[in-house]
Amino acid sequence: xxxxxxxxxxxxxxxxSSGSGGQHVxxxxxxxxxSFDIFNSRHLSEDEKIKLLSFLSNRINKSGIxxxxxxxxxxxxxNKIDVTxxxxxxxxxxxxQEKERKQTKIPxxxxxxxxxxxxxxSEKKANRKPxxxx
Numbered sequence: 001x002x003x004x005x006x007x008x009x010x011x012x013x014x015x016x017s018s019g020s021g022g023q024h025v026x027x028x029x030x031x032x033x034x035s036f037d038i039f040n041s042r043h044l045s046e047d048e049k050i051k052l053l054s055f056l057s058n059r060i061n062k063s064g065i066x067x068x069x070x071x072x073x074x075x076x077x078x079n080k081i082d083v084t085x086x087x088x089x090x091x092x093x094x095x096x097q098e099k100e101r102k103q104t105k106i107p108x109x110x111x112x113x114x115x116x117x118x119x120x121x122s123e124k125k126a127n128r129k130p131x132x133x134x
Contacts, residue, residue: 003088005043010087011035012080017071031071032079034087039064048095055094066090 014029038044038052038060053064060066068090070083 002043009041014076030074030076030079031069032076032083033069034083036066037064038066052094
């Protein structure tokens with residue numbers, strides 16, 4: 001995966017930010033909405049696409065388009081940089097290869113200790129019962 005190639009496939013759209021902000025917010029479109037079509041990406045392999053689709057399943061729409069937005073800053077450029085960084089981080093996390101877990105063997109001393117404690121507790125509870133008079 002090459003970041004520059006993926007960035008070339010992104011679609012940016014500037015929209016008006018919501019919320020309070022006075023006169024300024026009604027005049028300028030500083031919020032940036034990023035769109036990325038996972039299905040039609042030329043720079044991702046089929047395996048990477050499948051992996052991303054499962055990882056980002058709750059963030060993509062039905063047509064396979066990832067939509068992110070940023071309206072934190074008053075500058076459109078800063079919002080564009082912010083949303084691009086978030087996109088790259090998401091892609092990196094989605095394509096990260098997970099390490100396979102190595103099974104470890106439980107030491108014999110740990111097994112012995114567990115059984116010893118279990119036996120002691122069993123004896124303690126057995127001693128609480130009234131004696132049988134036969």
